[in-house]
Amino acid sequence: MKTASGSAHAEEPRWLTDEEQRVWRSYIEAATLLEDHLDRQLQRDAGMPHVYYGLLVKLVESPRRRLRMTELAKSAKITRSRLSHAVARLEKNGWVRREDCPSDKRGQFAVLTDEGHEVLRRHAPGHVEAVRQAVFDRLTPQQQKSLGEIMRIIAEGLEPSEAGADLPWLR
Amino acid sequence: MKTASGSAHAEEPRWLTDEEQRVWRSYIEAATLLEDHLDRQLQRDAGMPHVYYGLLVKLVESPRRRLRMTELAKSAKITRSRLSHAVARLEKNGWVRREDCPSDKRGQFAVLTDEGHEVLRRHAPGHVEAVRQAVFDRLTPQQQKSLGEIMRIIAEGLEPSEAGADLPWLR
DNA sequence: CCTCATTTGTTTAACTTTCAATGAGGCTGG
């Protein structure tokens, strides 16, 4: 059996080539700048960070504009803890409301309020425009397609199924 | 002259097509998962978030392992304020030390200490491995190349020259 | 019915990031 290669075990590291390094740096820089840019845009215009906006979007797209906390967390790729705090804040803004789940007394729904829906309606155009300017307007159709494929692959590799990733023999 | 289209002015929004939306979602998901994954890996192994690690890397690659605060901030794509706090923390860890700039009394150098260098040496292999597993091992050479090109373009569009971006007529 | 492991969601404290304000130093033109 080959060594586990995920624990504290020193095989000689496979360094990145110069070209790989350039790619990686470009990725980090662009991702950092982009996140920052969108956060600022939404904070300025809509009064919330990008992640929070994303939560509202998830909700508006869901049946009855509601989602169980855990579902919402999974779909937004954040922890339940982070979501708890976020929803608390959005609730204070009046954009989301919590509702008990009838079938599971532990459960909570996050529900998009009319106000929340309105905020979304009002600021979606500006946000889409920002995304276009920063990303889509600059890429050829081919590049857009590639970006989609590439990011899907990366996400795939890190997805929840990731849970037991360093114990592959248990999956 | 065409309208400025960046201010509070409602032209009918150019929504994203379904395909564009899929691309964008993939991007957001992958970027979120990846950032989170690397933060966790480094926090667990090296006791610092990914950004902080990135700062040490910038320093180790610089002449005399030092950089002016502003330079470092620019090169890492973060604000000077954020850097100030970060360096304060790294200093507390003994991984970075501040030094006055002789030629400009306002200036400060962030200098990588030997301890800092050692931390980097110790944890670089694990980090590279994490990046490989999450990204490079999953992409074809063609995709790696595309990713580099695409992210360079996006970064380009958001770069510092961005400062007066909504006042293009002043540039 | 009871026990125990698991799931759900929240909470607390520590840490990080942002935003706005500040002070010190440099630089330019009168």
Place this chain on the structure above:
DNA sequence: CCAGCCTCATTGAAAGTTAAACAAATGAGG
């Protein structure tokens, strides 16, 4: 010189995030 403006870097408070611990409810198995 010095007045006004810009740059360098830091600060403190508020907001957001993380990690670990927790209570309540569920549900599977005995």
